[in-house]
Amino acid sequence: MDEEEVQPRGETLKPFIRESDVKVARNNSVTVYSVTETPPWYLSVFLAFQHYLTAFGSNIAIPLILADGLCLQHDSLTQSHLINTIFFVSGLCTILQITFGIRLPILQGGTFALLTPALAMLSVPEFQCPSWTQNASLVNTSSPVFIEMWQTRLRTLQGSIMVASLLQILVGFSGLVGFLMRFVGPLTIAPTISLIGLSMFDAAGVRAGSHWGVSAMTAALIISFSQYLRLIGLPIPMYSKARKLHTKKFYIFQTMPILLGISVSWLVCHLLTIYDVLPSDPGRYGHQARTDVKSDVVSQASWFVVPYPGQWGTPEVSLAGIIGMMAGIVCSMAESVGDYYACAKLSGAPPPPKHAINRGIGMEGIGSMLAGAFGTGNGTTSFSENVAALGITKVGSRVVILLSGVVMILMGVLGKIGAIFSTIPDPVIGGMFLIMFGVIASTGISNLQSTDMNSSRNIFVFGFSLFSGLVIPNWMAKNPNMLATGQREVDAVLQILFTTHMFVGGFLGFVLDNTIPGTERERGLITQDESHLEASGILETEDIYNLPFGITMWLSSSPWVRYIPFCPWRGQAVRRKSGKGTL
Numbered sequence: 001m002d003e004e005e006v007q008p009r010g011e012t013l014k015p016f017i018r019e020s021d022v023k024v025a026r027n028n029s030v031t032v033y034s035v036t037e038t039p040p041w042y043l044s045v046f047l048a049f050q051h052y053l054t055a056f057g058s059n060i061a062i063p064l065i066l067a068d069g070l071c072l073q074h075d076s077l078t079q080s081h082l083i084n085t086i087f088f089v090s091g092l093c094t095i096l097q098i099t100f101g102i103r104l105p106i107l108q109g110g111t112f113a114l115l116t117p118a119l120a121m122l123s124v125p126e127f128q129c130p131s132w133t134q135n136a137s138l139v140n141t142s143s144p145v146f147i148e149m150w151q152t153r154l155r156t157l158q159g160s161i162m163v164a165s166l167l168q169i170l171v172g173f174s175g176l177v178g179f180l181m182r183f184v185g186p187l188t189i190a191p192t193i194s195l196i197g198l199s200m201f202d203a204a205g206v207r208a209g210s211h212w213g214v215s216a217m218t219a220a221l222i223i224s225f226s227q228y229l230r231l232i233g234l235p236i237p238m239y240s241k242a243r244k245l246h247t248k249k250f251y252i253f254q255t256m257p258i259l260l261g262i263s264v265s266w267l268v269c270h271l272l273t274i275y276d277v278l279p280s281d282p283g284r285y286g287h288q289a290r291t292d293v294k295s296d297v298v299s300q301a302s303w304f305v306v307p308y309p310g311q312w313g314t315p316e317v318s319l320a321g322i323i324g325m326m327a328g329i330v331c332s333m334a335e336s337v338g339d340y341y342a343c344a345k346l347s348g349a350p351p352p353p354k355h356a357i358n359r360g361i362g363m364e365g366i367g368s369m370l371a372g373a374f375g376t377g378n379g380t381t382s383f384s385e386n387v388a389a390l391g392i393t394k395v396g397s398r399v400v401i402l403l404s405g406v407v408m409i410l411m412g413v414l415g416k417i418g419a420i421f422s423t424i425p426d427p428v429i430g431g432m433f434l435i436m437f438g439v440i441a442s443t444g445i446s447n448l449q450s451t452d453m454n455s456s457r458n459i460f461v462f463g464f465s466l467f468s469g470l471v472i473p474n475w476m477a478k479n480p481n482m483l484a485t486g487q488r489e490v491d492a493v494l495q496i497l498f499t500t501h502m503f504v505g506g507f508l509g510f511v512l513d514n515t516i517p518g519t520e521r522e523r524g525l526i527t528q529d530e531s532h533l534e535a536s537g538i539l540e541t542e543d544i545y546n547l548p549f550g551i552t553m554w555l556s557s558s559p560w561v562r563y564i565p566f567c568p569w570r571g572q573a574v575r576r577k578s579g580k581g582t583l
Helices: 041-069 076-100 115-122 144-173 176-183 186-198 201-208 212-228 257-274 295-300 319-346 354-374 384-393 398-413 415-423 426-450 456-478 488-498 501-515 528-536 541-545 551-556 559-563
Strands: 002-004 234-240 244-250
Touching: 041 076, 041 115, 041 257, 041 384, 041 398, 041 415, 076 295, 076 354, 076 398, 076 415, 115 144, 115 319, 144 176, 144 319, 144 354, 176 354, 186 319, 186 384, 186 426, 186 456, 186 501, 201 212, 201 426, 212 257, 212 384, 212 426, 257 384, 257 426, 295 415, 319 354, 319 384, 319 426, 319 488, 319 501, 384 426, 398 415, 456 488, 456 501, 488 501
Parallel strands: 002 244
Antiparallel strands: 234 244
């Protein structure tokens, strides 16, 4: 047998782009597989499943957190159904986003920005859970009284989310987001993206702190696979008519470090659980590392469930809930725009144009409306964890994320199989978060490479925005009554806005960068797109963000399309990179 070695095509993004790097060869791209490339089917399946696992922790956490406010603490079957529903909707929205939305490899899932107003709404006196629901022995999950009690709460959440999502649909498809992008530079994007990662330190710490040994093992495995072992290829036997039997090196550690790290740590925890090395007493430290902590979810889940709109009844509306959800929607949009830029850079794509951003935000609004209709108790947004996974695996193919959407739909239908993954211990998820959110934070800072960071102006804007984005929300969370105006709806809006790190940091960066005098080159407005394009190795934006199925070709021949802000028409036929034909 002869041996064929395929070196990975990308290492790490250079901190600065020189003029000599403009004509960089495609094989030196920062990605192993870029947006439009498709890995082999077996690799695509593994990577899709890895993204599913990366999103699993956040997606499963939302319905479990909502369970307390919905009085479902002792109803594991309904909790499992909520988990299936949120995965089903997340998969559906992911497919819609990649096909007709932003068209970047960005996963859609539940948003924590809507979780806070949801819990605030459920804490008002009319929705407080009766005392008997706190006692498992008194709860009859099949009782019509109990079912109507939690479904009333969930239907009110549904209606509030659906009405609030109209704001996101309007802002996206009207072109307002794209219009604002002309004022958004690196000094706005950098603190916004960085705070997405930095603000999650508490969530990562809580999960990792449940067993630091397991968390450290998970983080060490992912670091070893993605950094130290990424250039080590495993010889895989291959056969072709031309070359007969031969081997090809498969760089498994570079392409699947997260999946490998989670799997190994999960297996170790399972072995420690079987041999009772980990404490079985829930009150002892390390109990959360056991794989049988959530075994009741598996036993209660059905093998086959089909979520559908209105499965809990006709949605209802609460004015206070709508206002609170709208505040969460605003924060979610700000986070998503930052995710789009980070995703484009990490996947080897050029910066997203305005029409694509408009479409992406509008499609997320449609996703939130679908989530409300199906009854997840939440909306949808772009997942920062999976954007970070692109930076680690260096596989930016949107086909992989499309398959991830299919996997999530299947897991949403196959309730028993989806419930099995709820046994992933919290410290394993915490160890993964240490890596994920660290990469997100550094990705945000990397946006500053196109600015003049020798400028005291830029240092001030970024430093003040970043630090304020950490200080103000932290103080507001500890002093929630300081903004008491006497109006419950107003208080809810202010509380949501000022406790969201990304909103505070991004808003301050936006205001300061657009009001403090500075040249466009100093602010990075001239070179940011050029350096991003050079780093991506793909100079044609249209090929990446065009609509599929020949829609762009049809639209390009219609002059009236120029007035539609979410359509990729610029008054001329859109050319392929090769210059052959039009889309």
